[in-house]
Amino acid sequence: MKKIISILVRNKPGVLSHVAGLVTRRAYNVESIAAGPTEDRKITRITLVVSGDEKVLEQVVRQIQKLVDVIKVDGIPHESAMTGELALITVSLPRERKSELMNLVSLLGMTVKTIEKDSITLQVAGSAQRVDSAINGLSPFTIKSMARTGLVALPLGQNGEGADPFP
Amino acid sequence: MHDKPPAAAGPPPPKGTITGAQAVVKFLLDRGLKTVFGYPGGAVIPLYDALYKSGVRHILARHEQGAVHMADGFARATGSVGVVIATSGPGATNLVTGLANAHMDSVPLLAITGQVPTTSIGSDSFQEADIYGISIPITKYNYLVKNADELVESLAEGLHIARTGRPGPVLVDIPKDVQTSYLKYGEPNEIRLPGRDPGEPPSEAAVAALAEALERSQRPVFYVGGGAVAAGVAEDILRLAEGSDAAVATSLLAKGVFPDGHPLSLGLPGMHGPKYSNMAINESDLIVGLGVRFDDRVVGDVRRFAPFAKIAHVDVDPAEIGKRLQVELPVAGDLKLVLKALQGELKPGPKPRWRARVAELKKKHPLQAPESPEVVKPQKLVSLLSEAAGEDAIFVTDVGQHQMWCAQFLSVKKPRRFLSSGGLGTMGFGLPAAIGAALGAEKLQVVAVCGDGGFQMTLQELACARQYDVPVKIVISDNGCLGMVRQWQQFFHKRRYSETIFQFNPDFARLAEVFGVPGRRVEKPRDLPGAVDWLFQTKGAALLDVFVDPEENVLPMIPAGKGQTDFYEAET
Structure with missing residues (x-):
């Protein structure tokens, strides 16, 4: 089972080390971790995607809540979260297949970041599913390198606040 | 200068x-x-x-x-x-x-x-x-x-x-x-950490549910931990236990929170606890954890811990609740506040049958203290020290067999009178911790009980004790081996004593003398009482090296991960 954990933390040096360290120390499985500022400069939001059984996930949430810099933790089930992710993908581009690729790019809803002599860098943003399908859709071509941000999330319908931490 | x-x-x-x-x-x-x-x-x-x-x-x-x-x-x-x-x-x-x-x-x-x-x-x-x-x-x-x-x-x-x-x-x-x-030195503002308020009152519903469970319970056991020491609730627990006839087991860190020797005291539960302690937990219908971690050395096999009991857990750290065991009655909050709220809710009722059953278990399955005229039995040494030091002394232990014998045989009746490295099990803790304790509680007699292994890990601090004239009494329960590991090797590894027997040990009494600390060695049981008297009558720091039976084992023992009453039957 997968769970999205949305964490508001004090924007202090080392806070990401504290969160990441906790997760590895207790041997939880992390799918992704993403951090960035919120509407308040003093507060950072960290989005963790972890997998494990219900009991493990409940422990993850409680152990994170215990960290001094953590202000609030929400464990969000996948179905009640707004999620988004961004990926940059560099694909090698044989000259003769350029139009084939460009068709695919528009079909998959991607945008072009840069074009080099024999490669092209694309961007896709949206749900994790959308990013996955874009990457799969590029399989006829050779992906040279790729970077994904990991999922960021907000709980649905509550303006990001007040979700039950132990749903 | x-x-x-x-x-x-x-x-x-x-x-x-x-x-x-x-x-x-x-x-x-x-x-x-x-x-x-x-x-x-x-x-x-x-x-x-x-x-x-x-x-x-x-x-x-x-x-x-x-x-x-x-x-x-x-x-x-x-x-x-x-x-x-x-x-x-x-x-x-x-x-x-x-x-x-x-x-x-x-x-x-x-x-x-x-x-x-x-x-x-x-x-x-x-x-x-x-x-x-x-x-x-x-x-x-x-x-x-x-x-x-x-x-x-x-x-x-x-x-x-x-x-x-x-x-x-x-x-x-x-x-x-x-x-x-x-x-510019300015007084910092009042500390406010967003997202945490340790003084928050506990949930009324959770406290009411616990009170109701306690009233209904016929065989309640309080399992008290180090959190009770930190919260300063020894008296509250005593009153509550006596009012509701709950038997009280104290974790290693909580030894002394509930007076040893009290009719309702179960002492240490778990791996090396007395049989009656584990048997009472096994028969209980309600375990109330009070500031305790339900540590694996106590719980053993999670599925077989207290099989007839509802589990209640009060802890200031919500992450502890449900970490190892399924908890039916969770109460997150400061122990002092929870116990106060609980006392307000509770209509205590005596449970004479449970009280009698606890007394019967204690009588039928007491700790065994072997005797010998030839060699000092470590259990005997601990009992003697307990009597000689008196109720107000602070005992500090190192880690290993002697630590468990101290947990079993020292009679401690107040909190902060028994200090031991519990969770980490740090050999070398005893002597320096005793020095620190003696410098903090200057009016109390501090006794460090160490094994010969752990003592050698931090013995350089004898110099510190001497420099500051710290009047700490040091007792080495000296069996010439790493006794606890040797015991496991005996029980579970066919007596293959791999690297657990010291082929050489210094003469600790003479070593102490070199540090300016008077030292004595005891080899025979008949010399022990006099030497203990000498230890406590000597002014300032003093060290007693007591040769104890190297073959002695800590019993009873529940092997790691076993059920509450799976006592290991050692061959004698």
Whole structure:
């Protein structure tokens, strides 16, 4: 089972080390971790995607809540979260297949970041599913390198606040 | 020797400012943290300069590990925060074991380390170690103070974090240039940490549910832990237990919270607890955990722990509730507040049948104390020490067989009178922790009971005890081996005593003499009572090396991961 954990933390040096360290120390499985500022400069939001059984996930949430810099933790089930992710993908581009690729790019809803002599860098943003399908859709071509941000999330319908931490 | 600091080169300090190092000392004095333990080094020279004739009592250990265990023993004995200072690099890394030890047992410590100057951090400079990164998993919180303006605020917040909620060690790493920078010392604002309020009242519904369960229970057991020591609730627990006829098991860290010898006392539960303790838990219909971790050495096989009981768990740390066991009645909150609320709710009823059953179990399955005219039995040694030291003494143990015999046979009736490394099981804890305890609780007799293995890990602190005339009584339960591991090898590894027998040990009594501490050795049971008298009558520190039966085992024993009544039947 997968769970999205949305964490508001004090924007202090080392806070990401504290969160990441906790997760590895207790041997939880992390799918992704993403951090960035919120509407308040003093507060950072960290989005963790972890997998494990219900009991493990409940422990993850409680152990994170215990960290001094953590202000609030929400464990969000996948179905009640707004999620988004961004990926940059560099694909090698044989000259003769350029139009084939460009068709695919528009079909998959991607945008072009840069074009080099024999490669092209694309961007896709949206749900994790959308990013996955874009990457799969590029399989006829050779992906040279790729970077994904990991999922960021907000709980649905509550303006990001007040979700039950132990749903 | 100069008493005044030499005039600094360079521009005079801005008016109304002091150095970072002076700010640390001012902070310690202002907060009443007048005893600190430490060891100087290059990166803390400015701090030690500020400490010089400052009014802070600095205890010079002989190793940073000794210093941090002293601060730990000081904190456990007094209930205040223990302070330890070490230099950068090796000084800081030598604190690691002691920090992990305090973290596991939730002991409030403030560790102050020097760091290389901010301009050198990250360049692998001389005596640089990333103690901030190293100490993340073994502290409650930690700081790397990069700017003098953040120094006092970090110290104040760190101290607050160390002693509120579930206590724990906090480390503040201060680069050398921050110690020498000038700052305006202002009282920091009231500390408010968003997202946490340890004084929050417990849920009324949860307390009411617990009260109802307690009223309905026919066979209640309180399982009390170190949280009860931190919360200072020994009297509340005594009243509640007597009012509801609950039997009370005390974890290793809680020994003394409930008086040993009380008709309702079950002593230590778990692996080396008396049979009656585990049998009572096994028969109970309600286990109420009070500030306790349900540690694996107590619970054993999770599926077979207290099979007929509902589990209630009161803890200030919500993450502890349900960590190992399924808990039907969770109550998150400060133990003092919860017990107060509980007393308001509860209509206690006597349970004479349970009281009688507990008495019967205790009578039928007592701890066995073997006797011998030939060789000193360690259990006997512990009982003798307990009688000789009296009820007000503080016993500090090291780790291993003697620790379990102390847990079994010392009679302790008050909290903070039995100090032991519980969660981490740190050999070498005993002597330095006892020194710290004696410096904190100066009116009480402190007795350190160590094995010959653990004693050799930190014995250099005899010099510290001697230097400050710390009147600690040191007893070595000397079996010439690493007894606990040897016992496991005997039981589970066909007596293949791999590296657990010391082929050589020093003469500890003579060794003590070299350190200026009077020492004696006892080899025969008949000489023991006289030697114990000598120990307590000798002024100041003294050491007794007692040869005990090397074949003796800690019994009863429930092997790791087994059920509550799977007592190991040792061949005799």
